[in-house]
Amino acid sequence: MSLPPELDFLEVFFVDPYQAARSAEWLLSDFDANVWEYSFGFKEPKYIDWDVKLNDGSSLIDKKNKELLDGLKYFLTGSTHANTAPGPKLQWASELARAVHIVDFLLLNAEQFKLAQYGLAGLGRDKLKLILSEIGSSKDTAESIYGWSKRMSLYGLNLALKTSKIEIALAIAQWPELAIITPEQIDENTLDIPLELIPQVRAALHLKGLYRASREKGHTPNSVRLSNEIYRNTLRGRFEDKPVIKTLAVQNGDDFVREYPPIPVATGARDKMGDINFSEYRRTLYGLGGLHHLGVPAPSTEDLVSAKNFTIDTASAGRFRSLPSQVVFSAVRNSIEFYLKHGSKIVDGFCRTIMYCKKENIPLSKLTDQQFQKVVGEDLTSLGVEKLGISRRAVDTPYASELKGTKSEYFTKLRSNHGLIELVKILIGCTQVVTGALMGRRIGELRDLHANDCLDVSEQWLVFVNRKSTYNLFGARQVEVRPIEPIAVKMIKNLVRMQKILKRVGFISELQGLFASPSGKGNAVFTKTSVYSFNQNLDLFCDYFETQTNEDGKRYYIRQHQLRRFFAMLFFYSSSFGGLETLQWMLGHTDVKHVWHYLTESMDGATLRGAKAQFVAEALHCGDVASFESLAALLKARYGTEDFTIVDTEELEDYLSDLMEEGSLEIEPEFIEDDEGQRFKVVARVKQVAA
Structure with a gap:
């Protein structure tokens, strides 16, 4: 027709x-x-x-x-x-x-x-x-669809059996790290290969040229080339990269990314x-x-x-683990103090170094430490800065030759301010922490911020793309603005100023994402704001300021989703340590109820519920039972004690969150107006408890 x-x-x-x-x-x-x-x-x-x-x-x-x-x-x-x-x-x-x-x-x-x-x-x-x-x-579809670990185990064992034992022994003698299996690799092993055969499998893969170098992960099997052999009879599986099998990774020396193992950021079973x-x-x-x-x-x-109609027991989505309130408040304080003390001179020193190399036509990778110390400025050398980057490769050395040193040496130098690139990344991390905490946005929305237009002309509003606004909008995301506190504006403008100078001298061709970071490879090229680079800045921040560790020797490495409840936490804690003046100043509100309405309108229910549960759990854990008597009675029946200082805070928080989700518990501020003005207290109402 x-x-x-x-x-x-x-x-x-x-x-x-x-x-x-x-x-x-x-x-x-x-x-x-x-x-x-x-x-x-x-x-x-x-x-x-x-x-x-x-x-x-x-x-x-x-x-x-x-x-x-x-x-x-x-x-x-x-x-x-x-x-x-x-x-x-x-x-x-x-x-x-x-x-x-x-x-x-x-x-x-x-x-x-x-x-x-x-x-x-x-x-x-x-x-x-x-x-x-x-x-x-x-x-992980690599496991559920393609059986990556099982098929890789079979392939590796077969390859080792086919490879000459003499050649395997010679390869291990020439590259001794092939035989080193770390405790972490043993703990995280997913292969059906006896541990004593792992070195032989590694050597066989190496002899066939199936390893590739990765700055972050050491030498790992080339999963694309392996997939092309293992999954020849598939449409997509043979072309797709697969996750790194950590047991087969070979590290050159003491390679590392963080100082300590990370405390998991999510609770609940997440395997299925x-x-x-x-x-x-x-x-x-x-x-x-x-x-x-x-x-x-x-x-x-x-x-x-x-x-x-078929169902299975799928994974619990789990909850993101809460950062203890003192960790969040300290992180924001440290970020602001670091910027106020060092922010401008770090940017000045970095830009001055770039301009010197441009003027002298010297690639950054060829800049000697002596040249660097002359041009970087006394402000930074007196702070401890000695090198362009701690882990920067030495001049005229191959890729694998790093100056990172041992873990102990590296982090001592990091906290002694030896590397300028690391300080720039920490400064960017500080801005991420403050912006992320004050705005409570998703990591994708922060990654989308661009140095060219993230602030409006009045410099009082942050302009971002709402990542959850595509429904019924034909795939187009909404541009939104939110008020932003002046100290965050200053920190953002400092990063924008750095990019504008770098563009003016020709180091970058155009302004980039607000949190674009210099690489530590020696050329300091600005990398796009990926999830990896965003989190790497936060990791450096946490190791530099030595955020809290737990009894298992793991550190709180901050992630953006954990910062989203910062404002709500600040609201609840303000009822007990000095009032709302700071929060009201940040938000531009003078009325306590207005502050609460702002929070409930700008924060999703899950984040706000998590903040409520965390505040009450921490209060009970610190011994404040009198403020929550009816709830304390319920918890006593569950835990058999009124001493909640011996109950794990995270367990308390999870239980309170469950009660709120099922409607058995309500935690809300109760506003009071008297001769002293308007104030509030946090009230927990036990409505009903499901049998």
């Missing part, structure tokens, strides 16, 4: 389903092509090669497998057809990825499913449920796939039913309905 141009948009309702199934907006190739080229517009085109082996030795593209091949192709194109709203390309990419994962799982287990003999119609309800059970068994992801995979698998409309063999409708 031919429609006039002004009614083109109606064509979708007149398309033959068979023809529609043979196309997709992202598919750039002909449906019948043996190699598909596809793209979602925001990345380089990718490819799907359908020439893969099945369990009977035939290829999927052989004539005898035509029905199976078409069914799998229709399954992929149909995975994105349900979403026809404009601009859903990111969602399409996710939907296609899930469908490809399911196809890869079928291909990897083709023998078990007798795929070559019975095709997709041979997938009965038990096999469909088995597929879902395996997919939901791990939050979460409810939402599992539901999405189940929905995608159910899409095989669409093949019936095309006359292509598929699992029966009854079996698909049975699979659609």
Whole structure:
């Protein structure tokens, strides 16, 4: 049917389903092509090669497998057809990825499913449920879909058996670190390989050229090259990078990223796939039913309905662990003090160094320590600055030659201010802490901040993109503004000033993300604001200021999601140590209720609930039972004691959060106005307790 141009948009309702199934907006190739080229517009085109082996030795593209091949192709194109709203390309990419994962799982287990003999119609309800059970068994698709650890174990053992024992012994003698297995690697081992054989497997991988160097992770197996061998009969698995198997990582000397192991940032079991992801995979698998409309063999409708109703015990989403209030308050205080004392001179010294190298036409990697100390300025040398970077490579030395030294030496130098690059990253980390705590935004929203336009013209508002504002907006995110406290503005402007100077002298071509950081590789090139660089700045901050450690020798390494409740925590604590003056000043409100309304309007329920639970848990742990008598009685029945100082704070907090989620507990401020003015106290009301 031919429609006039002004009614083109109606064509979708007149398309033959068979023809529609043979196309997709992202598919750039002909449906019948043996190699598909596809793209979602925001990345380089990718490819799907359908020439893969099945369990009977035939290829999927052989004539005898035509029905199976078409069914799998229709399954992929149909995975994105349900979403026809404009601009859903990111969602399409996710939907296609899930469908490809399911196809890869079928291909990897083709023998078990007798795929070559019975095709997709041979997938009965038990096999469909088995597929879902395996997919939901791990939050990591490299494990649940591809069995990465198991298959890597088999590959590694087979390779070691095939490799000459003499060559293996010689490799270990030449590279002794191949034989070193750290206690952490033993604790985190996921391989089905006896520990005594790990050095031989490493040596065999090394001899085959399958290791690659990584600054952060040492020498690790090249998972893409390995995948190309292990997963040859898959569509995507053979091309995808896989997680580092830490047991096979080989470190050069005492390599490290943090001074201490990190205290976990989340509670709850998180090994299995979460409810939402599992539901999405189940929905995608159910899409095989669409093949019936095309006359292509598929699992029966009854079996698909049975699979659609199938559930497993998925992972608890867990909660983010709370930072003790004193850790957060100290971090904000240290950040502001560091900026006030050293912020300007760190930026001045760094820019002066860059300008000197530009003027003298000297690459930063060639700058000697003597030249650096002459140009960096007395303010910084008197502070302890000796080098451009502590872990910077020496001039004219290969990549692997680092000056980082041992862990003890490095962190002593870090806190003695020896490296300017490290101080710049710590300064950026300080700005991240203050901005993140004061604004309570998601890490993605902070990463999106740009030095060119993160502040409005009045410099009183922070301009950011709301990462949770895409619903019913055709994929476009809203730009929002929020008031920001003057000290944060000053810290932000200091970073903007640094980037403007670097741009003016030609060190960077344009202004970048606000929290873009210099690398420590010797050239100090500014890297984009990735999650890794953002968190690396926070890690340096925590090690520099030596944030609290626990009895297990682990340190609190701050993450942005833990800072989001800072304002609410400050509100609650202000009721007990000196009033709301500081908080009111920060927010520009003079009325206590106005401050509370601002918090409830600008903070999501989970974050606010977490702040309430943390405040009350810490108060009870510190012995303030009198303020929460009814709650204390309930807790006594649970813990068998009125002395909550012996109860773990995190356990108390989790229990209080559970009570609030089920509606059994309400924690709210109660406002009081008397001769002394307006004030409040935090009240915990026990409403009911589920049996």
